[in-house]
Amino acid sequence: MAFGMIFDPYEFVALMSGLIALIGLSVYVVFYELFQEAAGRKVAEEGTPIRYYPVMGGWDADISETPAIGRLVVDILQRAWKNASKVLSRGAKAYMRDWYVYAYIVLLALVVAALMVR
Amino acid sequence: MVNATQALNLVFEALVYPGLLFTIVLVIATQWYSRKIAGRIQYRRGPTYTGPAGFLQPLADLIKLVSKEDLVNEYGLRKSPVVVAALAIGALIALMLVTPLAYSPVMAPYDIIIVIYIILLSPLALAYLALSQPNPYSGLAVGRYLALLISADPAYTAALLTPIILAGRHFSTWFSLYATSTVADRLWILSPASFIGMALAAVGGFIGLLAILMIKPFDFPEAESELYWGLFTELGGPRLALAFFLKFVEDILMPLIYVMLFLGGPWPAPYSNWWLSAIVVLLKYWVVLTIIRLIENSMPRYRPDQGVKFLWKYLYPISFLALIVAIIA
Structure with a gap:
């Protein structure tokens, strides 16, 4: 393999970071700042009171609620795995409250630690 | 380290070919083509007005959007989403330099890890852009998008690693993306x-590709019949333009990587002949793009739980089995 430019992994990371910054800056300047300066910001600021308010269905919505993203993800995964999530939640309720489960976990950790430092 | 000539070369590659300018041309061409295919399937003509056969319509749309006033409501984030989107676009375009389209491709041992990491920046930027202005539909879409990514990304990565590991073990390609593409035909x-x-990895990689690009049947994060426009609901003007730009560059880069790893890369062209390699890779990319667009315009949409279940049930076993085979073969 002699074709192309070969770097070591650290140089490659530095190079890619530099290129990302260069291209990102070019995109920002050309497609945002330049066009905003040339046209976007020239739109007259007609000061209607609801101009910067969130509007839902054509009506001014005072505060727009955003659902909890993490809960949504868990909900979708639970719906996808109905039986598994049932077993998991039942199992967690039935066993994870008992002290001997934690004792088993500590015991297991001790065995693993013992094997590692042997 | 790079000398002055190499540095100039890299800047040219980043900003002109195969970087920013070439990617913009490719975005215009692929979007025009995609809209023509969609039009043909839906008994329409697609874009016809701007430029020959409507070819410049995507450019006209881009200029229209970026010229609009950047309107942000009082609860929205102002500058940071735009900067994040621009950097994510920069990240994807920088990766064009590790493909056979580049006349002097960039590579390093284990660069696939860095490439996979950089690819991940784009969905995160899209989610950040969607959440930067409060809207319940954008929030629902981001929840669905993250569930989709959790269910597709690890398995897709496993599928990508399969040819990389095979090539690394048999051809000493240092687990590099570009170097693997030069021997991709022989891996089969x-x-x-x-x-x-x-x-197995090619099947898994293609399913993962559809999921990560939110192609039907996995487009539930932008289900317009349920969530207005999903991730893009609250975006308008230059923010929508940047979000589209990001999505369209992702639509180019991900199938290109698929071509590099699973469809023989530049084969049958010799990899040292860069322009012939670039033409071959672009032709293969065009075939993959056509298949993707045909699937997108002829499939129904999964419910989020159905889509996620499909990915866990089929994509994970296929991809990880492929990875295990690559490790022990």
């Missing part, structure tokens, strides 16, 4: 086991 014929591994 190494042994029966490698063929099985590559076939």
Whole structure:
């Protein structure tokens, strides 16, 4: 393999970071700042009171609620795995409250630690 | 380290070919083509007005959007989403330099890890852009998008690693993306086991590609009949333009990587002949793009739980089996 430019992994990371910054800056300047300066910001600021308010269905919505993203993800995964999530939640309720489960976990950790430092 | 000539070369590659300018041309061409295919399937003509056969319509749309006033409501984030989107676009375009389209491709040992990391920046930027202005529909879409990514990304990565590992073990390609693409055709014929591994990874990689690009049946994060426009609901003007730009560059880069790893890369062109390699890779990319667009315009949409279940049930076993075969073959 002699074709192309070969770097070591650290140089490659530095190079890619530099290129990302260069291209990102070019995109920002050309497609945002330049066009905003040339046209976007020239739109007259007609000061209607609801101009910067969130509007839902054509009506001014005072505060727009955003659902909890993490809960949504868990909900979708639970719906996808109905039986598994049932077993998991039942199992967690039935066993994870008992002290001997934690004792088993500590015991297991001790065995693993013992094997590692042997 | 790079000398002055190499540095100038890299800047040219980043900003002109195959970087920013070339990617913009490719975005215009692919979007025009995609809209023509959609039009044909839906008994419409697609874009016809701007430029010959409507070819410049995507450019006209881009200029229209970026020229609008950047309107942000009083609860929205102002500058940071735009900066994040621009950097994510920069990240994807920088990766064009590790493809056979570049006349002097960039590579490093284990660069696939860095490439996979950089690819991940784009969905995160899209989610950040969507959440930067409060809207319940954008929030629902981001929840669905993250569930989709959790269900597709690890398995897709496993599928990508299969040819990389096979090439690294048999051809000493240092687990590099570009170096692997130069031997990608030979990975299929190494042994029966490698063929099985590559076939499984190619299937898994294609399903993962559809999911990550939110192509039907996995487009539930932008289900317009349920969530207005999903991730893009609250975006308008230059923010929508940047979000589209990001999505369209992702639509180019991900199938290109698929071509590099699973469809033989620049084969049958010799990889040292860069312009012939670039033409071959672009032709293969065009075939993949056509298949993707045909699927997108002819499939129904999964419910989020159905889509996620499909990915866990089929994509994970296929991809990880391929990875295991690559490791032990």
